[in-house]
Amino acid sequence: MVTFSGIETQILDALRAIVGDDNVSAGASELELHSKDQSFHEGHLPEVVVWGQSSQQVADVLKLANDNGIPVTPWGAGSSLEGNPIPLHGGILLSLARMDAVVEVHADDFQVTVQAGKPHKDLNADLAKYGLFFPPDPGANATIGGMLANNAAGIRTVKYGASKDNVLAATVALADGRLIEVGSRSVKQSAGYNLLQLFVGSEGTLGIITEATLKLAPIPEHRSTMIATFDDMDKAVEAVVAVRGSGVDVAALEFLDQVAAMMLARAGMQIAPNNVLLMEVFNAHASGLEEDVSVVRDLCQDLDCVDFVAMTDRTAQAKLWEARHGAYETMVRMMPSMNFQIMDVAVPISAYPELVRHGHATLKEHGLMAALVGHAGDGNLHVTLPYADEAGLDTVKAINHAIVTKAQELGGTATGEHGVGIGKMGYMEAEHGVAIDVMRAVKQTFDPNGILNPGKVLPA
Amino acid sequence: MVTFSGIETQILDALRAIVGDDNVSAGASELELHSKDQSFHEGHLPEVVVWGQSSQQVADVLKLANDNGIPVTPWGAGSSLEGNPIPLHGGILLSLARMDAVVEVHADDFQVTVQAGKPHKDLNADLAKYGLFFPPDPGANATIGGMLANNAAGIRTVKYGASKDNVLAATVALADGRLIEVGSRSVKQSAGYNLLQLFVGSEGTLGIITEATLKLAPIPEHRSTMIATFDDMDKAVEAVVAVRGSGVDVAALEFLDQVAAMMLARAGMQIAPNNVLLMEVFNAHASGLEEDVSVVRDLCQDLDCVDFVAMTDRTAQAKLWEARHGAYETMVRMMPSMNFQIMDVAVPISAYPELVRHGHATLKEHGLMAALVGHAGDGNLHVTLPYADEAGLDTVKAINHAIVTKAQELGGTATGEHGVGIGKMGYMEAEHGVAIDVMRAVKQTFDPNGILNPGKVLPA
Numbered sequence: 001m002v003t004f005s006g007i008e009t010q011i012l013d014a015l016r017a018i019v020g021d022d023n024v025s026a027g028a029s030e031l032e033l034h035s036k037d038q039s040f041h042e043g044h045l046p047e048v049v050v051w052g053q054s055s056q057q058v059a060d061v062l063k064l065a066n067d068n069g070i071p072v073t074p075w076g077a078g079s080s081l082e083g084n085p086i087p088l089h090g091g092i093l094l095s096l097a098r099m100d101a102v103v104e105v106h107a108d109d110f111q112v113t114v115q116a117g118k119p120h121k122d123l124n125a126d127l128a129k130y131g132l133f134f135p136p137d138p139g140a141n142a143t144i145g146g147m148l149a150n151n152a153a154g155i156r157t158v159k160y161g162a163s164k165d166n167v168l169a170a171t172v173a174l175a176d177g178r179l180i181e182v183g184s185r186s187v188k189q190s191a192g193y194n195l196l197q198l199f200v201g202s203e204g205t206l207g208i209i210t211e212a213t214l215k216l217a218p219i220p221e222h223r224s225t226m227i228a229t230f231d232d233m234d235k236a237v238e239a240v241v242a243v244r245g246s247g248v249d250v251a252a253l254e255f256l257d258q259v260a261a262m263m264l265a266r267a268g269m270q271i272a273p274n275n276v277l278l279m280e281v282f283n284a285h286a287s288g289l290e291e292d293v294s295v296v297r298d299l300c301q302d303l304d305c306v307d308f309v310a311m312t313d314r315t316a317q318a319k320l321w322e323a324r325h326g327a328y329e330t331m332v333r334m335m336p337s338m339n340f341q342i343m344d345v346a347v348p349i350s351a352y353p354e355l356v357r358h359g360h361a362t363l364k365e366h367g368l369m370a371a372l373v374g375h376a377g378d379g380n381l382h383v384t385l386p387y388a389d390e391a392g393l394d395t396v397k398a399i400n401h402a403i404v405t406k407a408q409e410l411g412g413t414a415t416g417e418h419g420v421g422i423g424k425m426g427y428m429e430a431e432h433g434v435a436i437d438v439m440r441a442v443k444q445t446f447d448p449n450g451i452l453n454p455g456k457v458l459p460a
Numbered sequence: 461m462v463t464f465s466g467i468e469t470q471i472l473d474a475l476r477a478i479v480g481d482d483n484v485s486a487g488a489s490e491l492e493l494h495s496k497d498q499s500f501h502e503g504h505l506p507e508v509v510v511w512g513q514s515s516q517q518v519a520d521v522l523k524l525a526n527d528n529g530i531p532v533t534p535w536g537a538g539s540s541l542e543g544n545p546i547p548l549h550g551g552i553l554l555s556l557a558r559m560d561a562v563v564e565v566h567a568d569d570f571q572v573t574v575q576a577g578k579p580h581k582d583l584n585a586d587l588a589k590y591g592l593f594f595p596p597d598p599g600a601n602a603t604i605g606g607m608l609a610n611n612a613a614g615i616r617t618v619k620y621g622a623s624k625d626n627v628l629a630a631t632v633a634l635a636d637g638r639l640i641e642v643g644s645r646s647v648k649q650s651a652g653y654n655l656l657q658l659f660v661g662s663e664g665t666l667g668i669i670t671e672a673t674l675k676l677a678p679i680p681e682h683r684s685t686m687i688a689t690f691d692d693m694d695k696a697v698e699a700v701v702a703v704r705g706s707g708v709d710v711a712a713l714e715f716l717d718q719v720a721a722m723m724l725a726r727a728g729m730q731i732a733p734n735n736v737l738l739m740e741v742f743n744a745h746a747s748g749l750e751e752d753v754s755v756v757r758d759l760c761q762d763l764d765c766v767d768f769v770a771m772t773d774r775t776a777q778a779k780l781w782e783a784r785h786g787a788y789e790t791m792v793r794m795m796p797s798m799n800f801q802i803m804d805v806a807v808p809i810s811a812y813p814e815l816v817r818h819g820h821a822t823l824k825e826h827g828l829m830a831a832l833v834g835h836a837g838d839g840n841l842h843v844t845l846p847y848a849d850e851a852g853l854d855t856v857k858a859i860n861h862a863i864v865t866k867a868q869e870l871g872g873t874a875t876g877e878h879g880v881g882i883g884k885m886g887y888m889e890a891e892h893g894v895a896i897d898v899m900r901a902v903k904q905t906f907d908p909n910g911i912l913n914p915g916k917v918l919p920a
């Protein structure tokens with residue numbers, strides 16, 4: 001284990017000299033606010049919170065920290081779910097939240113250059129007037145930097161890909177204070193090593209993304225949201241595979257099991273308390289949209305869906321997706337005395353039915369009622385596991401372990417979109433084998449003093 | 461410059477022990493056949509050609525070479541265009557061509573696992589019975605391993621992305637003989653560093669991809685190929701930007717200037733000797749296809765296109781694309797006394813008109829007649845530069861330099877799809893700045909003895 005220096009007065013002075021007095025705080029409330037994300041992982045206080053105002057300042061803070069052996073944990077919105085930005089070793093909590101400018105909209109290129117601290121929902125509000133949007137949507141109003149660092153995904157990934165698929169270039173501050181540009185505004189590039197994709201998904205352990213050029217998509221002209229309800233869970237999940245295989249280019253394909261649907265229905269969502277698929281298709285033409293809906297309806301009906309609703313009203317659509325995005329918060333509100341562990345695994349789509357069946361069997365075996373929801377269209381499953389005490393947490397851990405292990409056995413991954421953070425480190429050896437040593441060598445190359453977000457991603 | 465050992469008898473014996481006698485050759489004709497790719501770069505003989513038969517054999521050859529300081533240059537089909545697989549330092553030419561098995565078709569997942577030596581056209585022939593295909597299409601019958609190593613792209617990239625966007629996992633042999641698995645069959649993954657994308661596009665300088673799992677797409681139900689002809693080159697190029705901005709999901713958007721169109725028309729392609737856009741749209745529905753074509757036609761007519769043909773006959777379509785793919789060979793045949801340098805740059809789409817105008821102005825300035833063709837839909841331009849002698853080559857070099865520099869100035873790249881190889885090394889510093897030092901550090905980490913494809917990608 002690396003030993004880090006504490007933060008002395010002269011370091012605080014140097015930090016103030018870099019970012020200005022207003023952007024350094026060691027006040028108890030700021031430390032507390034930046035001690036944990038939205039996960040169940042235990043928080044840890046940083047020694048100081050520093051808000052970078054520019055790429056150069058972020059680089060300068062890193063140089064100072066690197067020269068003095070001080071850990072630096074980058075922070076966006078604190079909305080992650082695996083403890084990714086918890087400052088486990090104290091030190092500097094480096095927030096990008098005040099770097100939230102839209103640097104340039106390249107409307108003709110369907111691109112935007114933004115600072116890393118820009119929250120993605122705010123970005124999309126700004127972009128609406130161009131008829132464009134940044135498709136990845138993890139639900140929470142995560143920052144662009146956080147989304148890239150975690151390779152966040154969400155409900156639109158089935159059509160548009162994850163964050164990694166929607167970024168072209170970035171400015172990155174390295175551990176030693178160098179500032180580099182990676183990638184290109186040219187969508188086609190084959191010029192040297194793809195450093196961009198090495199930083200994306202590295203959770204701030206190799207460098208800090210301070211600015212990025214993102215790919216945008218045109219806001220779809222025609223859009224239909226469909227709700228298909230099934231009595232039989234297996235058939236609902238089979239419908240996921242069938243719709244994916246049909247060639248219809250769905251823009252969302254979400255699964256809610258009975259428990260999830262029941263809770264959301266009780267919270268006011270217009271769905272039946274049954275196995276539910278929420279789907280969406282976009283189309284440039286109204287007629288194409290109708291044909292897409294008709295293909296999906298036929299497939300669902302062939303699999304005995306008991307109800308199928310397609311709606312094009314934008315307000316109703318927005319309400320539905322808001323409710324879906326709020327699923328986790330809804331569950332938390334409905335069981336205020338409980339804590340929750342929200343788990344995240346993903347498998348090849350053909351293995352999704354088996355994963356879901358295994359998840360249900362595991363819950364049953366442990367006698368726990370929990371909601372299964374998932375970005376089913378790309379094989380991603382979340383289980384929201386409630387617990388009240390130490391014994392409950394043990395059960396939750398056992399269930400989590402069983403499902404993660406199963407996902408890996410099925411050719412899948414321990415994390416589809418929440419990242420490794422603290423919670424999935426224990427599964428990296430099994431998932432990557434010898435490649436984990438290569439990852440360690442990469443970490444050593446980029447951050448020889450181990451100051452960047454220590455205690456995350458790679459098991460010691 | 462690293463000094464490499466020559467190949468002694470005991471090394472040849474050790475190679476034979478790894479791959480078998482039939483898979484080692486130091487015969488003059490084999491050495492000659494593996495001394496140069498399809499580019500204008502001068503060839504260099506390897507000392508021995510070795511055909512790997514399995515991932516483990518490739519790894520074992522690398523270990524032997526690494527332990528003995530022998531350079532290894534990987535080889536697929538030898539179809540690259542920047543000298544990427546020329547064994548500049550002799551040593552071992554490691555061909556993957558005999559590793560061409562389809563390991564497994566995961567039809568429900570739209571995935572296939574193949575050995576690296578499988579040529580992509582052969583793969584698509586095998587996959588046709590599943591109604592699936594691997595979309596990247598560089599024209600030549602490149603191997604999957606070569607396409608991944610170079611991040612090859614081609615005419616379908618505008619819709620489906622480049623090779624990097626169509627790969628999920630790979631087996632990679634490292635310089636020291638370790639064999640690792642990178643990526644996942646889960647399309648969603650956020651579990652640690654993206655080593656897969658580090659190997660993709662690294663041109664065999666960081667490791668050798670021996671097997672890969674690729675993303676496949678359904679063969680489109682309905683397909684229309686369009687030819688739009690323009691008197692005014694500027695307007696043809698403006699139409700490229702307009703079509704891209706229209707939201708129609710084009711599957712190909714190719715530009716041929718008058719010189720290119722004239723040559724191809726003379727060679728029998730059914731196009732007018734004028735500025736031509738070749739376009740294609742795919743659609744799941746016949747009606748959607750008609751609407752797409754109608755949008756594209758309107759846009760082209762608004763920009764004064766003088767002729768617009770849309771065809772759905774598959775034979776005519778295949779003939780047209782075959783002719784487009786054969787453009788380079790056609791030019792070579794028409795001017796048998798000339799040599800050709802085919803250059804490759806790419807820019808953000810909004811800069812494409814300026815790039816094309818600059819290309820024409822540069823050719824005019826040097827008094828050279830050359831064909832401009834391009835995967836215009838993603839900002840990629842190729843100029844086929846003929847030369848007969850030393851003086852001609854100097855002119856070609858000057859033109860190449862001017863256009864590459866311009867592309868970089870326009871926010872683009874020195875290579876969109878041919879890779880760096882030998883020819884673009886001189887532009888890497890300008891394109892990447894400080895990041896080139898990070899690439900060097902990565903190279904050092906993965907290949908400390910510099911045995912992997914030495915003399916490529918990174919300038920010394």
